[in-house]
Amino acid sequence: MTVKSRITGARIFDGMQWHDDAALVIESGHVRSIIREDAGLDSLGTIDARGLLLVAGFIDLQVNGGGGALFNEQPTLESIRQICAAHARYGTTALLPTLITDTRETKTAAIKAGLEAKAAGIPGFLGLHLEGPHLSLARKGAHDPALIRPMEKLDLDEMLACVTQLGCLMVTVAPENATMEQVKALADAGVVVSLGHTDASFETSSTFAKAGARAVTHLFNAMSGLGHREPGVVGAALATGSLHAGMIADGFHIDPAAMGIALRAKQGPAHIFLVTDAMSTIGTDMERFFLNSREILRKDGRLTLADGTLAGADIDMLSSVRFVHEKLGLPIEEAFRMASAYPADTMGIASRKGRLIHGADADFVLLTPELELNSTWIGGRKVFDAGAPFVV
Numbered sequence: 485m486t487v488k489s490r491i492t493g494a495r496i497f498d499g500m501q502w503h504d505d506a507a508l509v510i511e512s513g514h515v516r517s518i519i520r521e522d523a524g525l526d527s528l529g530t531i532d533a534r535g536l537l538l539v540a541g542f543i544d545l546q547v548n549g550g551g552g553a554l555f556n557e558q559p560t561l562e563s564i565r566q567i568c569a570a571h572a573r574y575g576t577t578a579l580l581p582t583l584i585t586d587t588r589e590t591k592t593a594a595i596k597a598g599l600e601a602k603a604a605g606i607p608g609f610l611g612l613h614l615e616g617p618h619l620s621l622a623r624k625g626a627h628d629p630a631l632i633r634p635m636e637k638l639d640l641d642e643m644l645a646c647v648t649q650l651g652c653l654m655v656t657v658a659p660e661n662a663t664m665e666q667v668k669a670l671a672d673a674g675v676v677v678s679l680g681h682t683d684a685s686f687e688t689s690s691t692f693a694k695a696g697a698r699a700v701t702h703l704f705n706a707m708s709g710l711g712h713r714e715p716g717v718v719g720a721a722l723a724t725g726s727l728h729a730g731m732i733a734d735g736f737h738i739d740p741a742a743m744g745i746a747l748r749a750k751q752g753p754a755h756i757f758l759v760t761d762a763m764s765t766i767g768t769d770m771e772r773f774f775l776n777s778r779e780i781l782r783k784d785g786r787l788t789l790a791d792g793t794l795a796g797a798d799i800d801m802l803s804s805v806r807f808v809h810e811k812l813g814l815p816i817e818e819a820f821r822m823a824s825a826y827p828a829d830t831m832g833i834a835s836r837k838g839r840l841i842h843g844a845d846a847d848f849v850l851l852t853p854e855l856e857l858n859s860t861w862i863g864g865r866k867v868f869d870a871g872a873p874f875v876v
Contacts, residue, residue, distance in 0.1 A: 488512075489864070492521050493534030494850065497817065499825040499839030508538060510846045513863035517842060533850055536858055539820055540840050541577025541847035542801040543827040545654060545757070546613055546702070546730055548582050549764035549796075555581045556775060557764075559594035564601040568608035570767040571760075572860045572868045574800035575823075577847035578610040578837055580654055582761075585616030585627040586776065588639075595646050602650055607862045610837070611652025614643070615701065619681035620658040625706040626795035627681065628776040634661045644673050652831050656701040658682035664695040671696025676831055678730075681706045682717055689720035693727050699830055700729040702761060703746060704738050705794075718746075725751045728830040730759035731822075733807045734799040736786050737761075740811050747814070757826035758804045763787055763796040806855055816855075 488511045496503040496518060507523070509516040549555055551570030553563040564581050571579055581601075583594040591614065598612040616627055618635040635657065647653045654676040657667065660683065667677050679689055680701025685708065689697075700707070700721040708716030721729045729750070731743065738746075750756050760766075763780065764773050771782050780787050780795045787795050799807075801823055809819040828838025836844050846864035851857060860868040 488516070489529040489531060490519075491531045491533050491538060493532050494536045494538035496840070497537065497539045497820055498841065499540035499828075500821065502817070508840060508846075508848070510864040513846055513865070515840050515842060515844045515846050518840065533858075535853075537851040537853065539575075539849050539851060540824040540838055541849055541860070541862070542575045542758075542805070542823040543610070543831075543838055544571065544576045544579040544760050544762075544801050544823075545827050545830065546582050546615070546759035546761050547571060547576075547579045548584060548762060550762055550766040552764055552768050552770065554764040554773060554775065555583050555594065556586050556590065557773075559583065559590055560597050561600040561604065561606075564597055564609055565606050568606055569867075571762070571800065572608055572862070573767055573857070575802040575805075575849040575851075575857055575860055576800070577608060577849070577860060577862045579608055580611050580613040580652065581609070582613040582615050584775075585619060585631045587631060591617075592642065595642065595650075599646060599649055607865075607867050610831075611650045611654070613654040613656070615656040616681065618657045618661040620660040620683050622660075622683045623658070623681045623706045623708075625681060626775070626780075626789055626793050628778070631776070632661070635663070635666050640666055640669060643670060643675060647673050647675050652676070652833065654678055654699070654831070656680040659684045659688050659692055664692060667692055667697055668695045671698065674832075679707075679717060679720075679727075683708050684717055686715040686717075686719045686723075689717045690724060693720065693724050698726070698728060700727055702737065702759065703729040703731050703756065704742060705732065722746060722749045723751055724754075726754055728754040728826070729756045731756050732761050732797050732799070733758055733804040734785065734797050735807065735811065737794060737797065743808070744812050747812070755826040755829065756822065757830060758801065758808070758822045759827075760799050760801055760804060761797040762799060765798050766800055802849075802855070802857055809855075 492507040553566040678699035710718040
């Protein structure tokens with residue numbers, strides 16, 4: 485049965501621009517249109533959102549955990565459900581549960597869980613991000629060095645076999661442990677290959693981009709920096725128009741001044757987009773947890789190993805949007821684009837996610853003018869209401 489409704493009274497940001505005195509028309513979980521608020525559609529069920537902002541839902545391409553669940557420790561369908569539910573409380577309507585470097589068995593279990601989540605239609609589940617294990621030891625960050633290894637045929641075949649069913653698959657690799665031929669095979673199959681945890685040169689990074697790499701994982705972090713004689717991965721990310729780049733906007737992973745410089749320097753048409761790199765702490769009062777049998781400590785907004793190495797982030801997507809708007813002085817429109825349209829572009833799903841256009845999924849958030857969350861909607865259904873218990 486076709487179900488139609490409209491949301492009126494809100495100022496609407498469709499992912500790219502504002503619509504005033506307008507209404508969002510939803511049909512069977514998809515956007516039908518944005519129309520004049522006074523258009524005569526009395527037969528539709530009407531939801532009054534007067535005084536609020538209606539904004540395209542946030543998309544997070546790097547989410548290790550949330551709500552107490554950590555994907556590496558619990559690579560299961562229920563863990564994915566828990567993570568998606570936790571992040572919906574902060575405006576994220578689509579995310580990639582992210583598995584960092586782990587054993588082959590854990591990676592296989594994570595892929596199985598992702599396929600189950602896709603089949604079950606878990607609200608907010610977009611696909612998977614496999615961040616490793618094919619990374620550089622020199623730029624391991626918080627990844628367990630004992631588990632880092634080169635990509636083998638079995639690894640490649642496993643990823644190629646699941647990408648079509650998953651719908652969205654992002655894989656972070658380092659040129660030190662993956663070949664251009666492997667990257668090309670992945671890219672040709674529809675996998676979004678992201679360069680990260682690598683000490684590669686500018687030239688090598690550029691060559692891998694030409695081979696099919698499409699993105700750079702958590703810009704500035706765990707990669708060769710921007711030098712005046714060797715621009716490194718950071719330089720390649722900023723100078724290469726085809727490379728998108730994720731950015732953790734928590735004030736710890738990157739100094740705000742460096743964020744601003746990068747945003748001004750980025751060559752298009754690709755963009756810098758927001759990621760949280762969130763861990764299991766989101767939505768909880770946890771003070772510590774374990775990753776690959778190593779204790780991670782939570783203190784003053786930071787997550788670290790015992791030696792002080794940053795280990796993921798303790799931030800949600802709405803807070804990230806506020807950070808780049810308030811701390812960097814970025815126009816709120818661009819902050820919203822970095823959380824919705826640009827990650828959708830990175831994954832090649834702009835026709836159905838990240839923008840409230842005809843035929844797209846009706847994924848959106850209602851915010852107060854002060855950027856406080858009122859409610860989160862996925863597929864035209866309210867999955868979180870700030871004034872009521874969580875109901876997914």
